[in-house]
Amino acid sequence: xxxxxxxxxxxxxxxxxxxxxxxxxxxxxxxxxxxxxxxxxxxxxxxxxxxxxxxxxxxxxxxxxxxxxxxxxxxxxxxxxxxxxxxxxxxxxxxxxxxxxxxxxxxxxxxxxxxxxxxxxxxxxxxxxxxxxxxxxxxxxxxxxxxxxxxxxxxxxxxxxxxxxx
Numbered sequence: 001x002x003x004x005x006x007x008x009x010x011x012x013x014x015x016x017x018x019x020x021x022x023x024x025x026x027x028x029x030x031x032x033x034x035x036x037x038x039x040x041x042x043x044x045x046x047x048x049x050x051x052x053x054x055x056x057x058x059x060x061x062x063x064x065x066x067x068x069x070x071x072x073x074x075x076x077x078x079x080x081x082x083x084x085x086x087x088x089x090x091x092x093x094x095x096x097x098x099x100x101x102x103x104x105x106x107x108x109x110x111x112x113x114x115x116x117x118x119x120x121x122x123x124x125x126x127x128x129x130x131x132x133x134x135x136x137x138x139x140x141x142x143x144x145x146x147x148x149x150x151x152x153x154x155x156x157x158x159x160x161x162x163x164x165x166x
Contacts, residue, residue, distance in 0.1 A: 013032075013036070015029065015032060016028040016029065016031070016032045022119060022136075023119055023139075026119075026136070026139040026140065026143065027113065027139065029143055030139060030142055030143050030146065033143060033146040033147050033150050034106050034146060036150050037063075037064060037067060037102075037146055037149065037150045037153060038064070038099055038102055038103060040060065040064075040150065040153035040154065040156075040157045041060055041061060041063075041064045041095060041098065041099055041102075041153065041157075042095065042099050043095070044060055044061070044095055044157060044160060044161070044163075045160065045161060046094075046095065048060075048160040048161070049061045049095055049160065050062065050089060053155070053156040053159050053160070054156075057087070058087065058152060058156070059087075059088075059156065060153055060156045060157060060160065061089045061093070061095060061098055062086075062087040062088050062089055063087070063149045063152055063153050063156070064089075064098050064099065064102050064153075065086060065087065065088065065089040065093075065098050065101075065102075066083075066086040066087045066149065067102060067145065067146060067149055068086075068098070068101050068102045068105045069083075069086040070086075070142070070145055071102075071105040071106055071108075071109045071142070072105050072108075072109075074109070074123070074125075074133075074138050074141065074142060075108070075109035075112045075113065075123060075125060075138065075142075076105075076108055076109065076112065076125055077125030077126045077127035077132075079127070112124065112125070113135070113139075116135045118135070119134065119135045119136035119139070120134050120135070120136060121134065121135055122134060122135070123135055123138045
């Protein structure tokens with residue numbers, strides 16, 4: 001008799017049904033990806049969560065740390081001088097610390113986006129020296145960036161403990 005082991009599986013959540021307006025669709029998909037990304041990292045075991053899963057050095061905790069910096073740069077105007085460095089969480093950061101920082105950055109970014117009625121207007125961020133992109137471009141870029149790294153996170157999490165699902 002063959003025995004198969006059960007792998008942990010989160011429930012698979014389908015893409016969101018959003019309102020019909022462009023802003024509702026963009027924000028709905030971004031929120032969906034943000035939630036999925038945080039769920040991939042939340043509860044992942046140490047030290048595997050920060051151990052490189054591929055030769056490039058990419059690790060699960062680093063991906064979420066990076067997305068925190070992207071959210072803050074794009075919507076809050078934070079300056080980032082070392083983008084490669086954002087792919088590494090500090091050794092003293094726990095999984096809970098990085099997840100909480102990400103969720104806080106998302107909440108602050110959403111506060112900015114809640115005040116943006118015109119998708120064609122620039123993101124209202126306090127950044128000197130560079131014009132801000134349109135809200136539409138920023139939302140689309142954040143969907144692309146988060147979706148790309150959520151795909152990486154899917155694979156890394158499965159390699160760590162077999163967990164799959166969105």
